[in-house]
Amino acid sequence: MLLIFLLSITVVLGGCAAPREEVSSPEQNELPVQSKAVLPEAEPDGDGSSEDILRLHFVDVGQGDAIMLQCPGGENILVDGGDKAQGEMLCAYLRECGIQELTAIVGTHPHADHIGGLIKVVQEFPVKAIYMPRVTHSSDTFRDLLLAIKNQGLKISTARAGVEFPLQAIKAQFIAPRADYYEDLNNYSAVLKIDYGAKSFILMGDAEKESEEQILSSGLNIKADVLKLGHHGSASSSGEDFIKAVAPSWAVIMCAPNNDYGHPHRETLQALGKYGVELLRTDEDGTLIITSDGQKIEVYKKGKKEASAGLNPVPEPAAVPGEEAVFYIGNLKSRVFHRPDCSNLPAAKNQIRLPSREEALEKGYRPCKNCLVPENCLVPGSAAELGCII
Ligand SMILES: [Zn+2]
Ligand SMILES: [Zn+2]
Structure with a gap:
């Protein structure tokens, strides 16, 4: 068990284990201190402009979501934290990335595979703001998170469509939830759209078709280059109309290998295949890091650079x-x-x-x-x- 634990830490840390250079703000102002170089060691084109890079870390937390955004303006935003058992590992990953403070945490919805690991993060890191949808849950995990938030003297801001983060270089806005009531807790998911230069990213939480339809009928521009699929690739999310409207080049699926739910479902994979969307899966690829300078996107798997459009040359x-x-x-x-x-x-x-x-x-x-x-x-x-x- 210990060996597996150590191995899994090593694998996950691989994403941020590059030599780091801490850059302190000379004026000692209130901006979070930001690690300058967090790209994997394999990154060859060190053009010295890493502060202009947006990084999305899709941290492999098994069956669950944990996505860390390092914004070009220096802000760090954590969207979900996997389940409780992942909290320690996630904190270690954030430290490896040079994160000392979180500008914001988003708990997309109260399910344990999204908010469990946040309890530890709230206890260990200074957090400026925490966003969650206006819905409660009777689970111990949810109660423990509320307690941790209260103990840190934090208040929860409501995550709902139209709420925007005050960020310097990028635009990050919730595009859901768009209603006050849903039958399924997953549909309360805070859905985040991030725009940086010419590139866009959408993180769905566990939002399902009902929420997708509301987003579609809102008339918002939801074209995005990267779509983190709702609900771990379940067929209850990722309706064909939605995929067609977002028209992503990459779809990220966060799930555990051989999970009990059969995620990702065949219907989802078929729909993605139909529209030629390239799949990125934490169950197969481990932690994924997607970077952008606002013009192009690069994808790293477990610290290994992948060609952003296609595969390496095929051996004989x-x-x-x-x-x-x-x-x-x-x-x-x-x-x-x-x-x-x-x-x-x-x-x-x-x-x-x-x-x-x-x-x-x-x-x-x-x-x-x-x-x-x-x-x-x-x-x-x-x-x-x-x-x-x-
Ligand atoms: Zn859920
Ligand atoms: Zn989930």
Whole structure:
């Protein structure tokens, strides 16, 4: 257990373990002290302008959400904190990133997988403001958070559509909740839209289709480059109309591997595939760091830089025709997967590397008719009837 715990800390800390340089404000004014360099060690283009960079850390807290924004104006905003058991790890991650003070904390809604870890954060870090939707919950976790907030002498500000953070360089505004009452607690989720230069980001909390529809009918511009999907990729969120309207290039799904809820759901993955959205998943990629200078976006997985549009060059496969390949190439758009030596491979920016046939099928990819034996042909005895060529 201890080993697993230590390992998981090491993995998560990887995102912020770059050498850091603390920059104190010379006037000793009230601005939070901000770490200057928090990019992963692999970051090659140190152009010295890191204070102009917006960083969104999607911290791997297993089944739950925890997103830390480091804003170009020096503000730090934490949106959710995973469950209670993640609090200690999350505090360590924030410290590794050089965070000494939080400008604001957002508890998107009172479910434990979002607010549990915030209890520790509120106890350990100076916090200027805390935003939550106007709804209560009878859980111990919710009560403990309220107590921690009270003990720090903090008051909760209401998170609802139209409320904007007073930030220097970026715009961050709640676009939901838009109603006073919802049957499902998830729909009370504070949904945050962040605009920086030409780039936009939307963090959905656990908001579901009801809230999505209200956002859609508000007439707001909800186009965004990155969409943190509602409710861990559940089919109760991410309606096709909503995905179409947001039209993101990347979708972030925060969930644990093999979670009890089956997140992300197949319907969600299919909808994303239909619109060619690139998937980023904490269950597969670990902690994700997305950075932007307002013009372009870069994605880092566990501290490793990924090409922002597409995959690394595909290595020469050692596959022999007729045999299963050592890995497969999926087409993010058509959801078809190929042998690496197929003559019909998708463009590099639409490629995803899939380690096995099983995994490809599990993720909803179909085998290419050109280079792969169709699934049904692998059922013994069926090959001849199906006209399979094996
Ligand atoms: Zn929830
Ligand atoms: Zn949740």
